[in-house]
Amino acid sequence: MKIPSQPLNQKILKYLITFLIVVGSIWSASGLEITPDRFLSAPGKIWILISAMFPLDLSQEAIDRIVPKVAESLFIAWAGTVIGAIFSFPVSFLAANNTSINTISRVTKQILNIIRAFPELILAFVLLPITGLGPLTGTLAVGIHSIGTLGKLSSEVIEGIDDGPLESIKSSGGSKLNVLFFGVVPQVMPTITSYWLYRFEINLRASAVLGIVGAGGVGAELINQLRFRDFPRAGTVLVVTILMVLIVDTISAAIRRRIIKGREIIV
């Protein structure tokens, strides 16, 4: 039996990828002076650190310090997501090539790409001297970064819509604005809302970290406790953070599923 041979292109691609992976990892490992035995000894060292954290420091004083900081991270993430959602929504219509003019779409996409390339932490410490130490800086950093990511995701959603409803609005005499409001927005809203929630989950992790540069949130607490070698308290910070992230993730995932699936309507 004759089996058709694989196209050459695919084969070359496969070898190329394998080659890149092997060479890349060897080059990196040698450059960083990382040997396999360092990897093997790592789990033991981590275990020492983890066992130093238990029992956790659950004294009233520790809880009173840590919980407000974790809550602050939550507020930063939410407010940042709101900023990102409000600003990215109109921008995404400019960036999508079916609701915008070709040149404007390209320029907007590039701007979004550039915004997205800055990590939140870098934005945070550039903003720090202007907006001051504290959660405001963190919120702005998270918000600006979210505009970039949400703008990209939303514009891709807009580009993937069904043209039928738009045409029927046009053919029944709707203006361009009518097409936008009654044709595009209802189609994209569920997906975009679920992206907002998804971004909120990511922002929560980002805002937890921002404290390292003094932009508010729980990050400062963790790095300080680790520096002072107060491991039980560092453990408490970690556990409270993990709990909050888990709870928020679960709620947000449930809402997202509901938004995408829609409600069953009994007629």
Place this chain on the structure above:
Amino acid sequence: MNKVPKKPLPSLLAVIGYPFTIAFSIFSFFQIGFNLEDFKRNFANRRLVTDTLFNPKWDWAIENASQALIETIQIAILASILGCFIALPLSFYASRATNQTTTTYFIYKSFLNFIRTIPDLFWAMLFTVAVGLGPFAGVLALVMFSMAIMGKLLSETIDSIDLGPLEAAKASGAKHNQAVFSSALPQILPNFTAYFLYIFELCIRASVILGLVGAGGVGRIIETQRIFLRFDRISPIIIFILVIVIGIEQFSVWLRRKIL
């Protein structure tokens, strides 16, 4: 007149959701404490940043940061490769389609979820304490980071594979592991490659800031210059990173289109 069906009542989610969302947003903005007076006073400092930020010292950055930039890329490459290849077998165990034992499925699934809750820099901080300062801690942190993301994405992909080939392999006498290896793995390999490229991008972004907590890479230089507000030295580094990140992104978009 035609009979028009009644408009359905707003759903419970909307009734509770909209007011709650608005209230929580307002509450959050109050908690963040925007103070116009402070903002005005601080805003006078803006020249401290803008003057230096838009006045990059290219020579200094090329001389001092190029080595660290290479280190950053090396951390990202090694960590994303290791993390993704560790996640490959794990995600088969964390999927209902290829793991029939409920207990182990649950254990692997929650393990991956647990890793995912800890932010990348928290891992970096923990590893710097555990294994010492330097790029090795950064590699370990990003291994956890990429493992968690790959585990989630891939196990969800495995959930939705075509079970036909798996059944066919079993019908012709393959053991469960053999069936998974010969029928499930080839189905998800294109997705695996695409996710790998995506995670590599994420790792490049994340590795830039690892140095802020002493886990190696270009962040180490950014951190020392940031404390002295030498934004003129940081801005060329930021631009280098920008070029690298956007370049890698374009490359991986191109490659992903070739594969899928």
